[in-house]
Amino acid sequence: MNAQELIQKHKLLECIQCGMCTGSCPVARKANLNIRRYMREVAIGGKATVHPENELWSCTTCATCELRCPKELSPYSFLLDIRSIAVEEGKIATTLRDALESIFKNGNPWGRIRGKRSEWAEGLNVKHVSQGTEILYFVGCTAAYDPRVQEVSRSLVKCFETAGVDFGILGEEESCCGSEVYGMGEKGLFEYVVEENMKLFNKYNIKRIVTSCPHGFHSFKNRYGEINFEVQHHTQLLASLIDDGKLKLSKELNKTIIYHDPCYLGKQNNIYDEPRRILENIPGVKLVEFDRSRERSLCCEGGGGRMWIDIPGERLAEIRVKDAVEAEAEIIATACPFCLLTIEDAVKTTGHEEKIQVMDITEILSQTI
Numbered sequence: 001m002n003a004q005e006l007i008q009k010h011k012l013l014e015c016i017q018c019g020m021c022t023g024s025c026p027v028a029r030k031a032n033l034n035i036r037r038y039m040r041e042v043a044i045g046g047k048a049t050v051h052p053e054n055e056l057w058s059c060t061t062c063a064t065c066e067l068r069c070p071k072e073l074s075p076y077s078f079l080l081d082i083r084s085i086a087v088e089e090g091k092i093a094t095t096l097r098d099a100l101e102s103i104f105k106n107g108n109p110w111g112r113i114r115g116k117r118s119e120w121a122e123g124l125n126v127k128h129v130s131q132g133t134e135i136l137y138f139v140g141c142t143a144a145y146d147p148r149v150q151e152v153s154r155s156l157v158k159c160f161e162t163a164g165v166d167f168g169i170l171g172e173e174e175s176c177c178g179s180e181v182y183g184m185g186e187k188g189l190f191e192y193v194v195e196e197n198m199k200l201f202n203k204y205n206i207k208r209i210v211t212s213c214p215h216g217f218h219s220f221k222n223r224y225g226e227i228n229f230e231v232q233h234h235t236q237l238l239a240s241l242i243d244d245g246k247l248k249l250s251k252e253l254n255k256t257i258i259y260h261d262p263c264y265l266g267k268q269n270n271i272y273d274e275p276r277r278i279l280e281n282i283p284g285v286k287l288v289e290f291d292r293s294r295e296r297s298l299c300c301e302g303g304g305g306r307m308w309i310d311i312p313g314e315r316l317a318e319i320r321v322k323d324a325v326e327a328e329a330e331i332i333a334t335a336c337p338f339c340l341l342t343i344e345d346a347v348k349t350t351g352h353e354e355k356i357q358v359m360d361i362t363e364i365l366s367q368t369i
């Protein structure tokens with residue numbers, strides 16, 4: 001893509017250089033990422049430049065810049081096109097390249113073999129969607145392979161069973177949703193992933209998908225083009241099961257919980273209420289809020305390929321943990337595998353293991369039903 005195409009696609013000449021995007025960007029200072037300047041360089045200079053690795057790959061695709069822009073531009077979408085140019089020129093960190101290669105070869109970015117994709121469900125009574133289930137539970141790569149996040153998948157199964165949800169999985173046939181491929185700017189691979197996944201969904205006549213990962217949810221809902229199925233994040237389905245009286249929360253949990261909004265659920269898809277409604281329904285729970293919550297929420301730094309590239313400097317997840325401890329929360333609840341892993345890691349690096357724990361909403365729910 002050349003400069004003229006970028007100018008047209010991203011309406012760069014409409015930018016008034018107000019700086020709201022860079023001013024609101026959570027990694028701007030840490031990574032020296034000045035998205036306003038990047039856009040100006042192309043609009044005025046007429047040349048698309050690939051920027052230093054630590055700047056270009058620092059964007060987490062949190063969408064804050066898009067939300068703040070008074071001209072309704074999408075600065076980070078522009079950045080993803082600059083990433084695409086970098087990918088085409090082979091200017092990409094080895095760790096990111098390995099993740100992309102693994103998605104192509106094994107259907108997941110974690111370098112794991114396909115044959116182990118459904119190991120998390122061993123011992124559980126989980127059907128394959130080919131048995132004609134009403135809902136496909138799309139597990140996602142991290143919840144399928146990461147031992148910590150597998151606990152979320154198992155908790156969700158418990159919630160589904162308790163509520164009598166008729167669901168199935170794709171097992172070893174499931175492949176990456178492509179969200180992070182898109183975020184890394186590998187457009188060719190993203191198109192391939194979409195095509196393969198759509199073939200599989202059509203093969204099993206899938207009409208309804210539930211994901212436990214906001215990145216998969218966003219990808220299917222907003223990046224796959226025309227889709228012939230309904231897609232929900234697990235917090236949406238669980239909130240409606242509670243509303244309908246199908247999921248009864250009978251046990252008390254006397255804890256102070258703070259909810260961290262995952263960017264791909266909140267800022268990208270405006271889902272703020274359902275996760276809070278679930279937590280508020282648990283007897284004994286006191287729900288508190290971060291100063292920066294909902295659309296002002298601070299990103300955990302897990303999106304946009306950032307799980308596979310480390311950018312030096314204080315991690316935003318560490319700030320999140322300190323803020324939660326200050327708010328006297330005992331549990332940080334979230335609803336995204338990347339948030340769970342980055343924030344849990346930050347609890348350890350900030351030395352707060354004794355004070356606070358990090359849990360997915362499904363794990364909290366499964367303890368109270």
Ligand code: SF4
Pocket residue numbers: 014015016017018019020021022036039068069070071072073075
């Ligand atoms: S917020 Fe929008 S208008 Fe302002 S500098 Fe950024 S892209 Fe331009």
Ligand code: SF4
Pocket residue numbers: 021024025026027028035058059060061062063064065066075076079
């Ligand atoms: S998406 Fe988030 S991290 Fe990326 S440029 Fe925009 S505000 Fe910064």
